[in-house]
Amino acid sequence: MKIVHAASELFPYMKTGGLADAVGALTGTFAQLGHEVSVFLPGYRGALAHPLAAKAERKFRLKVEMGDQYLSGDVYSFSPSKNLTVFLIVRDEFYDRKYPYGNGERDYEDNSDRFIFFCKAVVETMRLADLGADIVHAHDWQTALLPLLLREAERRFGVTLGMKTVFTIHNIAFQGLFSAACYPRTNLPDELFSMDGLEYYGQVNFMKAGILFADRVTTVSPRYAKEIQTPEFGCGLEGVVQTRIDDLSGLINGVDSAVWNPASDKLIPARYTASDLAGKRACKAELLKVCGFDPAFQGPIFGMICRLTEQKGIDLVLANADFFTGKMCRFVILGAGEKRMEDALKKIALSYPDKVFVCPKHDETMSHLIESGSDFFVMPSLFEPCGLNQMYSQVYGTVPIVSRVGGLFDTVRDADEDPVNGTGVMCAPNALELRGALERALRLYDDKARYGAVQQRGMARDFSWKTAALAYETLYRDAL
Numbered sequence: 001m002k003i004v005h006a007a008s009e010l011f012p013y014m015k016t017g018g019l020a021d022a023v024g025a026l027t028g029t030f031a032q033l034g035h036e037v038s039v040f041l042p043g044y045r046g047a048l049a050h051p052l053a054a055k056a057e058r059k060f061r062l063k064v065e066m067g068d069q070y071l072s073g074d075v076y077s078f079s080p081s082k083n084l085t086v087f088l089i090v091r092d093e094f095y096d097r098k099y100p101y102g103n104g105e106r107d108y109e110d111n112s113d114r115f116i117f118f119c120k121a122v123v124e125t126m127r128l129a130d131l132g133a134d135i136v137h138a139h140d141w142q143t144a145l146l147p148l149l150l151r152e153a154e155r156r157f158g159v160t161l162g163m164k165t166v167f168t169i170h171n172i173a174f175q176g177l178f179s180a181a182c183y184p185r186t187n188l189p190d191e192l193f194s195m196d197g198l199e200y201y202g203q204v205n206f207m208k209a210g211i212l213f214a215d216r217v218t219t220v221s222p223r224y225a226k227e228i229q230t231p232e233f234g235c236g237l238e239g240v241v242q243t244r245i246d247d248l249s250g251l252i253n254g255v256d257s258a259v260w261n262p263a264s265d266k267l268i269p270a271r272y273t274a275s276d277l278a279g280k281r282a283c284k285a286e287l288l289k290v291c292g293f294d295p296a297f298q299g300p301i302f303g304m305i306c307r308l309t310e311q312k313g314i315d316l317v318l319a320n321a322d323f324f325t326g327k328m329c330r331f332v333i334l335g336a337g338e339k340r341m342e343d344a345l346k347k348i349a350l351s352y353p354d355k356v357f358v359c360p361k362h363d364e365t366m367s368h369l370i371e372s373g374s375d376f377f378v379m380p381s382l383f384e385p386c387g388l389n390q391m392y393s394q395v396y397g398t399v400p401i402v403s404r405v406g407g408l409f410d411t412v413r414d415a416d417e418d419p420v421n422g423t424g425v426m427c428a429p430n431a432l433e434l435r436g437a438l439e440r441a442l443r444l445y446d447d448k449a450r451y452g453a454v455q456q457r458g459m460a461r462d463f464s465w466k467t468a469a470l471a472y473e474t475l476y477r478d479a480l
Contacts, residue, residue, distance in 0.1 A: 001476060003030055004133040004162065006040040006122045008115070008142035010086070011259075013047040014100055016362070017307060018253070018388045019170050022220065023139055025256035029469040031084035038131055040122045042114070043076065043090030044100055052080050056088060060128050064120045067185040071117060075125050089121040112182035115206070119145040123153045126161050135476045136162035140169065141176030144210030145186065151213070152188060164479040167214035169207070171385050172228050172235050173311065176206030200236075211240050216479050218249045218472075220386030221407030225250030233383055249475055252410055253386045254468030260371075260392050267368040272397075274459040280372060280397055287373030290366075291332055291357035299328040300445045302438075303374030303398065305367050305389055308337030308345070308360075313380030313403065318344050319431035323438050325352045332374065334359045334366050371396045376441050382429045384408050394423055394458030399444070399451070401437050403429040411463070415454045416440060423458040 009015055011024030023039065031037045041047055048056075056076040063070045073091040080086060089095070094114040102108050119138075123146070126133065138146040147165035154161055183193050183204050193199050198209050211217055219225040225248055227233035228241050241248065259265075262280070263273050269286045272279025288295050302324065306312040317333075318341070324331040325348065333345055333356075342360050349358040359366055371377070377393035379402045386407030390400040394412075402408040404426050415422030425444070427437035444451050 001134040002036045002038075002132055003476070004038045004040070004122075004126065004131060004136045005139070006119070006137070006143040006146055007139040008042060008100060008118075010039060010041045010047075011256075013041060013050045013053065013086070014044050016100060018386065019140060021256060021259075021388055022170070022253045022386075025254060025259075025465045026469060026472065027084060028081065028256070028258075029254075029465040030473075031081055033466075033469060033473070034083065036083055038085045038087060038133075040087045040089060040118075040125070042095045042100070042118050043074075043088040044095050045097060047088060048076075048090070053078060053086075053088065056086075059087075060125060062121055062124050064117055064124060065187050066113065066117060066120070067187065073117065073121050075121070087122075087125060089118055089125070091117065094118075112176075112178040112204070113185060115142045115176065116145065116182070116185050119143055119149050122146060123149050123161065126150075127153065127157065127159065131161070133162040134480060135164055135166060137166040137168065138210060138214065139167075140171065141174055141207040141210070144176060144206040144208075146210075147214040148188065148192075148209050149186070164215045164476070165213075166216045166218060166475070166479065167210035168218045168220065169211070169228065169385070170220055172207065172233070172237060172241075173383070175208070175235065175237065178204045178206070180204060205237075208237060208240055211237065211244055216247050216249065216475060217241075217244050218251050218475065220251065220253050221410045222250035222252070223409045224385045224406040227383070227406060251471045251475065252407060252468060253388060253391075254465035255388070255391050255395055255463040257464055260395060262372055262396050265368055265372070267365045268372040269369075272372075274397065274456055277397065283369065283372035284375070285373075287332065287369050288330070290369065291330070293330050293354065293357070297330060299330070300375040300442065301330045301332060301373060302376045302378050302401075302441075303332050303334075303370040304378040305334045305370055306379070308335050308341040310338075311382055311384075313382055313429060313434070314338075314341045314345075316380045316429070316431045316434045317378065320435050320438060321348050323435060324348075325355050327442065329355075329442070331356045332359075332370055333357070334361075334363060334370055336360045336362065371398055374398045375445060376401055376425075378438075379403070379408065380427070380429060380434045380437075381405060381408065387411070390424070391463045394461055395463060397455045397459050399441070399454055399458065400424040401434075401441055402426055405429060415444065415450075421457065422454055423461065424454070
């Protein structure tokens with residue numbers, strides 16, 4: 001098949017979270033399976049500076065209609081591997097910035113224009129390059145206009161650019177809501193700015209467009225596909241999702257074993273396997289050293305890697321701060337986000353430097369060290385469309401402590417409820433339940449034989465992207 005993907009993030013060129021990992025691994029796996037894959041990414045400053053992008057060549061000079069004017073842009077492309085082509089949409093005014101969506105304090109005010117332009121540029125490049133796609137796959141609100149803009153361009157030019165379109169909701173909480181003033185720059189018919197189209201309480205909702213106008217809609221876990229049909233998790237779009245229930249699928253993301261594999265991971269101090277965990281002990285020793293903890297400490301290390309936001313359950317962790325400061329354990333947190341949460345965690349780390357370590361940034365090497373060196377991984381999300389770290393943790397022999405939501409529910413089995421198959425510790429997403437889960441984790445750690453069995457079962461699970469990609473391949477063929 002000829003498959004086109006478009007996303008606002010793509011590992012290793014631009015990453016703020018799991019979206020980049022998912023799109024990077026999925027497109028790479030499809031290329032390895034022999035499909036002809038093209039993937040589009042905004043030409044961010046960081047993406048253009050990546051060593052693999054150094055061989056990118058300018059292919060097209062674009063003129064993109066934006067309302068009553070035309071804006072120019074360039075298309076660069078390169079092929080990092082067989083069957084895979086990366087297209088970078090370059091317009092310095094929009095993408096030559098340090099961060100992809102905002103300055104850390106607030107979103108960029110021109111995000112509507114930035115991603116309208118990107119989606120239109122993808123369509124125009126597909127037309128000029130004559131890509132002739134079987135499947136056009138858009139990811140999250142930043143590319144949610146693509147299925148609709150693709151059909152409008154086909155109508156306008158009398159051509160077929162893509163046989164079928166797929167839209168994946170990675171997180172319905174982020175919808176791309178903008179003032180109605182941006183709608184004319186889509187150049188879409190006036191009648192589509194309505195309740196049955198892109199209008200949402202007087203605003204333009206990009207994600208709504210993807211849900212309504214793609215041929216197939218997917219989420220990144222079966223549980224999340226059900227959750228977003230409810231008011232609790234649908235974030236106001238549950239009614240829209242319900243209209244597409246016959247075309248909705250929940251497909252679990254996978255683990256990119258070329259990046260996340262303790263037997264071959266070059267970012268950790270020692271490699272290891274399920275049959276020989278000596279390397280994991282070396283990773284734990286290095287993590288203790290990096291965090292400034294007592295190197296002779298024998299208790300469990302709890303690790304956490306995430307954006308510091310309400311969604312990730314940071315408030316639940318803060319409510320249980322006395323567990324981490326009072327119990328015989330160590331706690332390591334990697335991530336940046338909301339200032340309130342960042343400051344609260346830093347304050348705890350300053351008060352208890354021998355117990356808690358906070359690294360308030362994105363650091364790929366540190367994330368691998370935490371996954372390999374920790375004994376437990378804490379992930380008490382209030383909602384989690386799929387989640388990747390709970391899968392990475394199992395692969396690395398680090399027992400996950402997770403909420404019973406979304407992809408966490410689909411990928412972890414509670415060791416107390418299922419002693420034969422359990423791979424982690426699960427709880428409801430509230431502070432009291434998390435406390436109980438943390439206490440259970442300590443008891444599990446003290447029972448070395450039982451902890452080892454849970455660890456081994458996690459490492460034996462198959463979370464490979466090849467399995468995940470085959471599910472997408474089936475969906476594509478069914479759509480066609």
